[in-house]
Amino acid sequence: MKRNKLWRLRTEEYSKAAFETLSEEGLSGTTVEKVAKRAGVSKTNVLHYFGNKARLLEMALRYGNADLAREVSALLIRSNTPWERVYSVIEANFSRQFFTPKIAHAWLSLLAEIPYNPSYQRIQTAIHQRMRSNLMHALEQLAERERAEEVALAISVMIDGLWLRCGLHEGGIGRDTALQQMELLMESLFPSSPARLAAKARIDEIQSILNPG
Amino acid sequence: MKRNKLWRLRTEEYSKAAFETLSEEGLSGTTVEKVAKRAGVSKTNVLHYFGNKARLLEMALRYGNADLAREVSALLIRSNTPWERVYSVIEANFSRQFFTPKIAHAWLSLLAEIPYNPSYQRIQTAIHQRMRSNLMHALEQLAERERAEEVALAISVMIDGLWLRCGLHEGGIGRDTALQQMELLMESLFPSSPARLAAKARIDEIQSILNPG
DNA sequence: CTAGTTATAGACCAACGAGTCTATAAAAAT
DNA sequence: ATTTTTATAGACTCGTTGGTCTATAACTAG
Numbered sequence: 001m002k003r004n005k006l007w008r009l010r011t012e013e014y015s016k017a018a019f020e021t022l023s024e025e026g027l028s029g030t031t032v033e034k035v036a037k038r039a040g041v042s043k044t045n046v047l048h049y050f051g052n053k054a055r056l057l058e059m060a061l062r063y064g065n066a067d068l069a070r071e072v073s074a075l076l077i078r079s080n081t082p083w084e085r086v087y088s089v090i091e092a093n094f095s096r097q098f099f100t101p102k103i104a105h106a107w108l109s110l111l112a113e114i115p116y117n118p119s120y121q122r123i124q125t126a127i128h129q130r131m132r133s134n135l136m137h138a139l140e141q142l143a144e145r146e147r148a149e150e151v152a153l154a155i156s157v158m159i160d161g162l163w164l165r166c167g168l169h170e171g172g173i174g175r176d177t178a179l180q181q182m183e184l185l186m187e188s189l190f191p192s193s194p195a196r197l198a199a200k201a202r203i204d205e206i207q208s209i210l211n212p213g
Numbered sequence: 214m215k216r217n218k219l220w221r222l223r224t225e226e227y228s229k230a231a232f233e234t235l236s237e238e239g240l241s242g243t244t245v246e247k248v249a250k251r252a253g254v255s256k257t258n259v260l261h262y263f264g265n266k267a268r269l270l271e272m273a274l275r276y277g278n279a280d281l282a283r284e285v286s287a288l289l290i291r292s293n294t295p296w297e298r299v300y301s302v303i304e305a306n307f308s309r310q311f312f313t314p315k316i317a318h319a320w321l322s323l324l325a326e327i328p329y330n331p332s333y334q335r336i337q338t339a340i341h342q343r344m345r346s347n348l349m350h351a352l353e354q355l356a357e358r359e360r361a362e363e364v365a366l367a368i369s370v371m372i373d374g375l376w377l378r379c380g381l382h383e384g385g386i387g388r389d390t391a392l393q394q395m396e397l398l399m400e401s402l403f404p405s406s407p408a409r410l411a412a413k414a415r416i417d418e419i420q421s422i423l424n425p426g
Numbered sequence: 427c428t429a430g431t432t433a434t435a436g437a438c439c440a441a442c443g444a445g446t447c448t449a450t451a452a453a454a455a456t
Numbered sequence: 457a458t459t460t461t462t463a464t465a466g467a468c469t470c471g472t473t474g475g476t477c478t479a480t481a482a483c484t485a486g
Contacts, residue, residue, distance in 0.1 A: 026329040112325035115318045116239040161374025188401035
């Protein structure tokens with residue numbers, strides 16, 4: 001069991017295939033065979049790398065998060081102010097490539113299994129924890145700790161809720177509505193803050209340069 | 214196939230059993246047999262009433278919503294002002310009996326299937342539509358239509374997000390945190406509004422009378 | 427170049443689950 | 457009271473699925 005280049009390559013490939021299958025077929029419709037077929041290999045081979053289905057889906061969860069994490073990082077390293085860091089988290093979560101019903105479906109499918117699988121639970125906890133941490137680092141410089149805590153929670157809960165809606169009604173909520181909702185929240189939480197608005201504008205611009213369309 | 218008293222009784226019983234099974238076993242762990250066993254009858258009998266598993270789960274979804282709808286109604290009919298109606302929707306959604314990880318799990322399980330089943334989709338759309346409608350009737354008397362629309366969406370998205378979190382991390386978010394988050398949102402959206410705060414207090418009181426504990 | 431290791435696939439197996447068939451008990455209708 | 461309908465269950469079927477066993481091809485190390 002040597003973790004070669006090949007090993008990493010295959011696990012990445014198959015995790016991706018699993019994530020995509022999940023998004024198209026739902027949890028009940030996702031079988032090891034289908035994932036293998038989508039990746040153009042045999043079911044046995046997929047099992048060879050992951051051992052069992054649970055670990056395959058676990059890696060699919062990680063895979064889906066990795067994309068998002070990269071997007072966040074890309075914006076975060078270009079941020080110079082606390083407000084810019086806050087908006088990095090927000091914008092990354094609603095990036096045009098990622099905030100789509102397809103991907104939201106995959107998320108939903110995985111989320112539904114989390115309560116019944118401690119392993120998924122740990123991963124998801126880590127994901128939420130990181131989002132919270134990113135927000136807190138920024139918000140602590142903008143408000144007292146207590147308030148920063150509840151604002152961070154509000155932001156991340158709202159993000160979750162918008163993803164949920166995105167996956168639920170096809171064509172109901174898209175990037176624009178989502179960002180508008182986030183802005184309604186931010187403007188209410190921190191009214192008339194020029195620094196905030198400047199940061200929003202800058203991150204918005206960076207985002208549209210990094211990821212045009 | 215006469216829809217007798219017995220018919221309604223059984224469908225109600227079995228829908229409930231399905232909902233509970235869902236919450237304890239998750240979607241993948243929910244089988245017709247388990248639901249039947251929980252209801253103390255044979256699998257055949259359950260199938261006799263529902264025809265197939267999809268319709269059983271569909272009724273489970275309706276069942277779960279019926280409870281919530283009753284709770285909302287109970288508060289709504291006792292409301293006298295727009296603000297009270299807004300808080301009726303909010304409080305009902307975080308009632309002590311309903312806002313529990315168990316129930317949130319069942320919801321999550323069903324939500325994950327919605328994108329892949331038009332029938333569930335219609336039901337869920339109706340549910341969201343009714344929440345929106347309840348909120349809009351009240352909010353239109355408190356703000357311009359445009360603003361009412363986006364505020365109604367913000368409120369319901371936040372409610373969804375809090376339910377999601379409740380189901381995700383056991384012991385993470387409970388009724389208190391949830392209501393505190395909703396209040397953060399409402400206070401930010403409508404700062405220093407005595408009428409709003411009075412309404413909140415009244416509905417809170419009514420709720421704790423209707424549903425003590 | 428050879429020996430061992432890794433990658434990949436095909437056939438197979440055992441479990442399980444949804445739904446049907448058949449039979450009988452209960453109830454309703456005539 | 458008898459006949460028809462409804463309710464319930466047990467046995468069974470058939471497809472699916474996760475996972476294993478076995479075989480072979482490809483690659484790596486010495």
